[in-house]
Amino acid sequence: MGDARGRIAWTSRHMPLVASVAKEFSRTRPFDGLRIGLRIHLEPKTAVLIDALIRGGAQVTALGNVGTTQFDTVAELKSWGCEVLDRPDDDARSVAAHLKKMAAMGCDLLLDNGAELIVACIEGGRSPLGATEETTSGAILLREQYAQRVQMPVIVINDSPLKSIVENKYGVGESVIDAVVGTTNISLHAKVVVVFGYGWCGRGVAQFAAGRGANVVVVDPDPVKLLEAAMDGFGTASATEAARIGHVFITATGRESVVDVDLIRQMRDGAVLANAGHTDREITVSELKDAASATTLEPSLTRYDLAADKSVFVIADGQIVNLAAQGSRGNSIESMDLGFTLQARSLELLATHSKTLPLGPHPVPEAINHEVALAVLEAMQSPSRY
Missing domain, CATH: 3.40.50.1480 (Adenosylhomocysteinase-like)
Known part of the structure; x- marks a missing residue:
C-alpha cells in the first residue's frame, strides 16, 4: 500500500x-x-x-x-x-x-x-x-x-x-459494494443482494448494488422505509423471506444481532455475508463460530460449514467491510x-x-x-x- x-x-x-x-x-x-x-x-x-x-x-x-x-x-x-x-x-x-x-x-x-x-x-x-x-x-x-x-x-x-447524502449514501454505498466485490471477486449481475436497513447507508448500498446489476431486496422493520425502497424500484421482504432467496447479504442498520445464526441457517449454500454498519455485532459472528466449523480462505474471507451441504462465507469477520476487508480504504x-x-x-x-x-x-x-x-x-x- x-x-x-x-x-x-x-x-x-x-x-x-x-x-x-x-x-x-x-x-x-x-x-x-x-x-x-x-x-x-x-x-x-x-x-x-x-x-x-x-x-x-x-x-x-x-x-x-x-x-x-x-x-x-x-x-x-x-x-x-x-x-x-x-x-x-x-x-x-x-x-x-x-x-x-x-x-x-x-x-x-x-x-x-x-x-x-x-x-x-x-x-x-x-x-x-x-x-x-x-x-x-x-x-x-x-x-x-x-x-x-x-x-x-x-x-x-x-x-x-x-453527511446523510454525500458520505452515507454515496460514500458508504460505493465503498461497501467495492469492498464486497473486491474481496470475493464475484459479479453481482443477476444475483439477489439483500440489504438490511434502508437508512441513508442502506439506500446507498442498494443503489450501488443495483448499479452492478444486482436484484436488490430490502429488509427493514419500518413499513415507511419499505415503501420508499419499493418506490425506488427495489424488492422488499421479511428477513426470513429474504434469507431463502438471497445470494449476498449486507447489514446497514446500526443495531446488534440483525442477522443471527437461526436466520443464517435458512440461507442457501454459498451465501455471502458482510456488514456495513458501525457495530461488528450486526451479524452474530461469535455465535456462528460456535455453531459451525470455520476455514479461513484468505485474510478477509471465512467459510463456515453449517452442515455437510451448506456453507456460508463471511467477509472481514462481520466488521465494517469497507474498512476492515483487506485492501479496502473506506x-x-x-x-x-x-x-x-x-x-x-x-x-x-x-x-x-x-x-x-x-x-x-x-x-x-x-x-x-x-x-x-x-x-x-x-x-x-x-x-x-x-
Missing part, C-alpha cells in the same frame, strides 16, 4: 475543505490549551483531520478501532506529537480499559465513533465541554440508553443532511472531506460556545451545514478540477 506519509499526502491533496479549515485554524487557534480525545478509525483521512486539529492548538489523544487501524498511519501520527493509545486487540475487555484510561485523562472535547468514549466519560463521572458523535449506532445508544445522563452538548454529525476521500469538515467546525463551536449549546445529542447547526454545503459546491465547480 506504500508508505503512510505518501498516502496521507495524496489524501490531503483531495481534501480541500479540511485543508482550508486547517489553514484558518493555524491563525485562529480555537483549541489552544484543550485536549481532544478521538475514538475513530485511524487511517490517512483521519490523519488529515487530526493535523487540522493540531494546527488549531489541540493536544490530541486518539484510540483506533479493532480491525480498521492502519498502524503505519499511527506511527506517522505519533511523529506529529499525537498521542495514540496502545494497539487494541480483539478482546473487548482490553478496548474497555483503553476507553476508561482515555476518559480519565480529562479530555476537554471528544470526537467519538459509536459513543463508547462518551459513555466511558459518563460512567466515570466526567463531563467534557462537549463532544461530536459520528454514527447512527452512537446516536441510538445516547438517545435510547443514556438520554437522561448526557451532561454535555453532543453534536451528532450523522444527523446532518450533508469511503472516498472527497466524501470524508465533507464529513470531517463538519467534525472540525462542530468541534470549533464546542470549543468556543459550549455553554450556549443545549445538553445532550442534537444535530449539526444549520449555519455549519450551509457553510460546508457552499464550500463543497465551490470545490466541485473549481476550474482546477477540469
Whole structure:
C-alpha cells in the first residue's frame, strides 16, 4: 500500500475543505490549551483531520478501532506529537480499559465513533465541554440508553443532511459494494443482494448494488422505509423471506444481532455475508463460530460449514467491510472531506460556545451545514478540477 506519509499526502491533496479549515485554524487557534480525545478509525483521512486539529492548538489523544487501524498511519501520527493509545486487540475487555484510561485523562472535547468514549466519560463521572458523535449506532445508544445522563452538548454529525447524502449514501454505498466485490471477486449481475436497513447507508448500498446489476431486496422493520425502497424500484421482504432467496447479504442498520445464526441457517449454500454498519455485532459472528466449523480462505474471507451441504462465507469477520476487508480504504476521500469538515467546525463551536449549546445529542447547526454545503459546491465547480 506504500508508505503512510505518501498516502496521507495524496489524501490531503483531495481534501480541500479540511485543508482550508486547517489553514484558518493555524491563525485562529480555537483549541489552544484543550485536549481532544478521538475514538475513530485511524487511517490517512483521519490523519488529515487530526493535523487540522493540531494546527488549531489541540493536544490530541486518539484510540483506533479493532480491525480498521492502519498502524503505519499511527506511527506517522505519533511523529506529529499525537498521542495514540496502545494497539487494541480483539478482546473487548482490553478496548474497555483503553476507553476508561482515555476518559480519565480529562479530555476537554471528544470526537467519538459509536459513543463508547462518551459513555466511558459518563460512567466515570466526567463531563467534557462537549463532544461530536459520528454514527447512527452512537446516536441510538445516547438517545435510547443514556438520554437522561448526557451532561454535555453532543453534536451528532450523522444527523446532518450533508453527511446523510454525500458520505452515507454515496460514500458508504460505493465503498461497501467495492469492498464486497473486491474481496470475493464475484459479479453481482443477476444475483439477489439483500440489504438490511434502508437508512441513508442502506439506500446507498442498494443503489450501488443495483448499479452492478444486482436484484436488490430490502429488509427493514419500518413499513415507511419499505415503501420508499419499493418506490425506488427495489424488492422488499421479511428477513426470513429474504434469507431463502438471497445470494449476498449486507447489514446497514446500526443495531446488534440483525442477522443471527437461526436466520443464517435458512440461507442457501454459498451465501455471502458482510456488514456495513458501525457495530461488528450486526451479524452474530461469535455465535456462528460456535455453531459451525470455520476455514479461513484468505485474510478477509471465512467459510463456515453449517452442515455437510451448506456453507456460508463471511467477509472481514462481520466488521465494517469497507474498512476492515483487506485492501479496502473506506469511503472516498472527497466524501470524508465533507464529513470531517463538519467534525472540525462542530468541534470549533464546542470549543468556543459550549455553554450556549443545549445538553445532550442534537444535530449539526444549520449555519455549519450551509457553510460546508457552499464550500463543497465551490470545490466541485473549481476550474482546477477540469
